[in-house]
Amino acid sequence: MKTIITDVLIIGAGLAGERAAIASAQAGLDVTMLSLVPPRRSHSAAAQGGMQASLGNSVKGKGDNPTIHWLDTVKGSDWGADQEVARIFADSAPIAMREMAHFGVPWNRVEGGPREVYIKGKKETIVEDHEKEGLITARDFGGTAKWRTCYTADGTGHTVLYAMDNLAIQLDITIHDRMEALSLIHEDGVCVGAIVRSLRDGEIMAYMSKATAIATGGYGRLYGESTNAIINEGTGSWIALQTGSVPLGNMEAVQFHPTGIVPTDILVTEGCRGDGGLLLDVDEYRFMPDYEPDKQELASRDVVSRRMKQHILKGKGVQSPYGEHLWLDLRHLGEKHLTTKLREVYDICMYFIGVNPIKELIPVRPTQHYSMGGIRVNKDGQAYGLKGLFALGEVSCWDMHGFNRLGGNSLAETVVAGMVVGQKIANYAKSATLDADILLAEKFAKEQTDKIAHLVNNTGNENVYALRDEIAHLLKDHVHIFRTGEGLEKAVNGLEDILGRVDKVKVSTTAPGMNPELSQALRIEGMAKQAYIIAKGALLRTESRGAHTREDYPARDDKNWLNRTLATWPAGANEPEFNYEPVGQLDLPPGDRGYGGGQMIDMDLTLDEYNAKVDAEQAALGKLPTEEPIGTGLPKEAWKEESPYKDAK
Amino acid sequence: MARTLTFKIFRYNPTKDNDEPHVETFELEETPRLNIFTALHLIREKQAPDLMYDFVCRAGICGSCAMMINGRPTLACRTLTSDLDDTIELLPLPFFKLLGDLSVDTGVWFHDMAKRVESWVHTDKEFDPTAEEERMDNATANKIYESERCIECGCCVAACATAQVNPDFLGAAGLNRIGRFLFDPRDKRGDQEWFELVSTDMGVFGCIGMMACDDVCPKDLPLLEVFSYIRRKMNAGVKIAVPDLEM
Numbered sequence: 001m002k003t004i005i006t007d008v009l010i011i012g013a014g015l016a017g018e019r020a021a022i023a024s025a026q027a028g029l030d031v032t033m034l035s036l037v038p039p040r041r042s043h044s045a046a047a048q049g050g051m052q053a054s055l056g057n058s059v060k061g062k063g064d065n066p067t068i069h070w071l072d073t074v075k076g077s078d079w080g081a082d083q084e085v086a087r088i089f090a091d092s093a094p095i096a097m098r099e100m101a102h103f104g105v106p107w108n109r110v111e112g113g114p115r116e117v118y119i120k121g122k123k124e125t126i127v128e129d130h131e132k133e134g135l136i137t138a139r140d141f142g143g144t145a146k147w148r149t150c151y152t153a154d155g156t157g158h159t160v161l162y163a164m165d166n167l168a169i170q171l172d173i174t175i176h177d178r179m180e181a182l183s184l185i186h187e188d189g190v191c192v193g194a195i196v197r198s199l200r201d202g203e204i205m206a207y208m209s210k211a212t213a214i215a216t217g218g219y220g221r222l223y224g225e226s227t228n229a230i231i232n233e234g235t236g237s238w239i240a241l242q243t244g245s246v247p248l249g250n251m252e253a254v255q256f257h258p259t260g261i262v263p264t265d266i267l268v269t270e271g272c273r274g275d276g277g278l279l280l281d282v283d284e285y286r287f288m289p290d291y292e293p294d295k296q297e298l299a300s301r302d303v304v305s306r307r308m309k310q311h312i313l314k315g316k317g318v319q320s321p322y323g324e325h326l327w328l329d330l331r332h333l334g335e336k337h338l339t340t341k342l343r344e345v346y347d348i349c350m351y352f353i354g355v356n357p358i359k360e361l362i363p364v365r366p367t368q369h370y371s372m373g374g375i376r377v378n379k380d381g382q383a384y385g386l387k388g389l390f391a392l393g394e395v396s397c398w399d400m401h402g403f404n405r406l407g408g409n410s411l412a413e414t415v416v417a418g419m420v421v422g423q424k425i426a427n428y429a430k431s432a433t434l435d436a437d438i439l440l441a442e443k444f445a446k447e448q449t450d451k452i453a454h455l456v457n458n459t460g461n462e463n464v465y466a467l468r469d470e471i472a473h474l475l476k477d478h479v480h481i482f483r484t485g486e487g488l489e490k491a492v493n494g495l496e497d498i499l500g501r502v503d504k505v506k507v508s509t510t511a512p513g514m515n516p517e518l519s520q521a522l523r524i525e526g527m528a529k530q531a532y533i534i535a536k537g538a539l540l541r542t543e544s545r546g547a548h549t550r551e552d553y554p555a556r557d558d559k560n561w562l563n564r565t566l567a568t569w570p571a572g573a574n575e576p577e578f579n580y581e582p583v584g585q586l587d588l589p590p591g592d593r594g595y596g597g598g599q600m601i602d603m604d605l606t607l608d609e610y611n612a613k614v615d616a617e618q619a620a621l622g623k624l625p626t627e628e629p630i631g632t633g634l635p636k637e638a639w640k641e642e643s644p645y646k647d648a649k
Numbered sequence: 650m651a652r653t654l655t656f657k658i659f660r661y662n663p664t665k666d667n668d669e670p671h672v673e674t675f676e677l678e679e680t681p682r683l684n685i686f687t688a689l690h691l692i693r694e695k696q697a698p699d700l701m702y703d704f705v706c707r708a709g710i711c712g713s714c715a716m717m718i719n720g721r722p723t724l725a726c727r728t729l730t731s732d733l734d735d736t737i738e739l740l741p742l743p744f745f746k747l748l749g750d751l752s753v754d755t756g757v758w759f760h761d762m763a764k765r766v767e768s769w770v771h772t773d774k775e776f777d778p779t780a781e782e783e784r785m786d787n788a789t790a791n792k793i794y795e796s797e798r799c800i801e802c803g804c805c806v807a808a809c810a811t812a813q814v815n816p817d818f819l820g821a822a823g824l825n826r827i828g829r830f831l832f833d834p835r836d837k838r839g840d841q842e843w844f845e846l847v848s849t850d851m852g853v854f855g856c857i858g859m860m861a862c863d864d865v866c867p868k869d870l871p872l873l874e875v876f877s878y879i880r881r882k883m884n885a886g887v888k889i890a891v892p893d894l895e896m
Contacts, residue, residue, distance in 0.1 A: 037703075038756025040801055041711040098782040104770040104835065106793035109785055134784030152794050158710065159797050166769040169760065177756050178748075200748055201664050229706045263682060266708040321681070340791075344710065351709060351727040353682070465694040509699040513664035513749055517698040 002205045006032040009209035014042030016393025017215030019418020027426035034179040043229040047157025049271035050149035051412035053093035057135040060147035066090040078546035080402025082584030084634040104163040107136040118276025140274040141407045143300035149408040154344045191389040206441035211429040213390040223368035224472025227267035236395040238526025245385035247566035249376035249397030252537035258304040260367025263322040270407035273297040280327040281316040302404040302547040303596035305366035327361035372401040381421030384622030392417040403546025460504025488539035495532040533567045555599035652679040685725035701749035712800030722804040742807040755803040796829035805862035821862035828875035
């Protein structure tokens with residue numbers, strides 16, 4: 001077996017993975033990146049709207065600072081976030097934006113003087129400060145007190161990924177593309193690399209490393225109808241789950257983006273609404289101000305998606321052969337805006353659904369978009385339960401998003417986590433030694449070759465694509481925007497049945513090479529198990545928080561559920577094990593988000609009582625020691641200085 | 650009435666002993682707004698489980714799925730069958746290394762191209778995390794973005810007559826990348842350095858001006874304008890070494 005030895009192994013070469021790889025390369029370490037696709041094809045490239053960072057250069061962002069960004073993020077998370085991690089993020093985001101400018105990103109810049117914009121449905125003239133001319137500008141996004149989202153037209157992920165990959169190439173970082181990690185190599189609680197299958201020729205190889213980081217993005221494709229790229233099948237979180245010791249956090253926290261287009265489910269950016277786009281119903285009536293008088297179309301995504309679904313259920317949806325939808329109206333923004341700042345959106349509408357947004361309404365509906373949950377890591381990005389393993393970006397549950405992430409915060413997270421966690425990975429790798437035990441690698445490789453042989457030779461008759469579709473249907477029908485105990489039971493039972501059948505998947509072709517059917521078959525167990533964890537976690541969580549909405553438990557319950565779900569799947573077990581840990585140290589006490597309505601059940605502990613138990617309870621569930629003690633990154637009560645926060649925008 | 654489409658698809662698996670390149674025919678009922686992405690998935694999942702092709706974003710953003718559709722290089726994901734005849738011929742992009750069937754190795758070629766043109770901002774400045782960002786006027790940022798929009802799909806190279814006979818030619822994508830950094834005031838490469846890079850027949854003077862690249866570019870990049878800019882820039886005030894003419 002071909003075995004490659006490297007200091008740092010990065011699995012996934014999108015923005016988070018590449019930024020972390022760069023940190024290790026700059027520290028003088030030998031780094032190898034693996035990716036299912038050429039790095040520039042990663043799903044990071046598809047992010048359109050931008051990255052939140054409190055630079056405060058635009059006049060509508062005046063007075064912004066990391067504390068206000070942090071406040072928006074914690075409220076957006078419905079208090080599910082780790083407030084310290086959200087703080088580390090908000091503090092680092094401005095530096096990350098400037099660093100990306102230094103690396104070559106052509107951020108849109110402030111142009112001094114007056115310009116016309118649309119705010120809450122009305123045309124207004126704002127006057128940009130001449131003194132800020134040429135600094136990085138920002139647009140409006142949902143759930144924020146300030147205009148804070150830095151952008152390059154509507155191709156932000158693309159330009160940032162290209163700048164990042166340029167730097168990776170400049171630093172001569174090794175990239176092996178078209179490679180899929182099938183399992184982690186580990187022993188005695190230490191991860192020492194991964195077993196990998198080449199998607200070029202099917203070869204099974206071992207990569208052995210001092211530090212291994214997973215940065216493979218989300219699992220959106222489990223839902224079938226998703227804005228995600230087709231490679232987002234939860235492959236990275238699956239290899240972590242397989243270890244039996246690494247928990248996945250908050251998998252039931254799934255984001256539905258308000259504006260997936262119908263049909264095709266391709267995303268059009270939140271920047272559409274940020275720039276003044278409106279949501280209309282079957283009567284072409286603008287309904288959002290009725291539900292959310294303050295934030296209107298720019299409440300957080302969980303709230304807007306819920307309101308849209310609620311409005312459709314009232315009979316106000318537009319019928320179509322592809323199901324009911326609503327309209328996104330961008331016509332008033334005009335041709336110039338739509339063919340420059342929203343050019344990707346314009347192209348997508350024209351090419352994929354034949355709609356010209358300059359003249360016509362765009363059919364949209366809430367569509368699966370983002371996984372807040374993922375591999376649970378401590379604030380240094382180190383996975384719970386397994387030394388030497390890190391995770392960052394969407395695949396991780398770091399956890400700055402809690403139960404709802406704000407638009408523009410995930411793309412920013414990729415580069416911030418890449419910077420922050422990337423440094424921790426480098427520090428770890430520098431002090432670690434590698435005992436490259438080839439026999440151990442061969443043992444793990446054999447598990448995979450046996451599995452492949454079984455998929456090809458068994459006598460079962462399950463078709464992998466049919467199973468994939470069944471999983472998607474169960475999630476779509478029962479684990480969507482509105483959830484009920486009854487529906488979730490159905491999903492769990494259905495998934496249990498599917499889990500009993502994955503073993504009978506039979507691959508019909510033995511053609512050598514990439515064998516796409518075999519690739520899918522190797523993923524299906526992981527997809528089924530993660531779907532099960534999502535559904536079961538949602539069933540167990542008897543409250544409504546952020547994107548997790550239980551019709552039978554409508555209140556956010558801070559008394560019983562101000563916690564994070566952790567699911568592990570012990571080796572050989574028929575079902576996962578669920579545990580709950582405190583969300584992290586609290587500084588902003590749980591309260592009203594200022595949008596979305598809803599009831600609350602208050603916590604019965606004081607903040608000090610809650611905070612006192614965090615470290616020990618998390619450590620008991622696998623949290624490894626951090627470089628700095630927890631809580632050190634969270635300046636206490638800084639938010640109290642932000643009294644004008646309430647009506648800032 | 651719904652049409653029955655006939656797909657004629659190039660098949661060849663280089664990892665399989667004794668396989669020969671050939672064309673295989675598949676039939677598929679057309680459904681409303683069917684695109685080549687969905688069509689190929691249906692064919693793979695129902696008829697040819699070993700069929701190889703590449704898609705990632707399926708939204709015209711990532712550049713993975715370029716192929717020859719009825720003789721023209723373009724993105725498969727955003728090609729609707731309703732714009733095509735009943736018979737649809739799919740071939741892999743020429744020029745790039747074939748991985749199997751419709752899948753080609755654009756990733757490695759573009760990685761090498763980025764190395765050859767040193768596709769990064771050349772600067773002596775160190776990043777200072779405590780300092781405000783360097784200012785840039787928005788018009789310049791927009792100009793850079795215009796060239797930065799290339800998605801490395803490879804259509805331009807596949808359509809390029811020069812590239813087919815001169816495999817070292819940087820292609821429209823490579824020249825456009827050079828243009829992107831020429832526009833960028835942060836890049837401190839001087840005229841002479843640029844000249845060394847693009848003045849050979851691998852660079853801008855290898856282009857014979859047929860501009861098929863400009864015709865097929867799915868992102869409508871202003872390739873014509875970029876090339877003429879590079880040519881004019883190269884002709885302006887560059888010291889050219891007198892060749893050694895002694896025979």
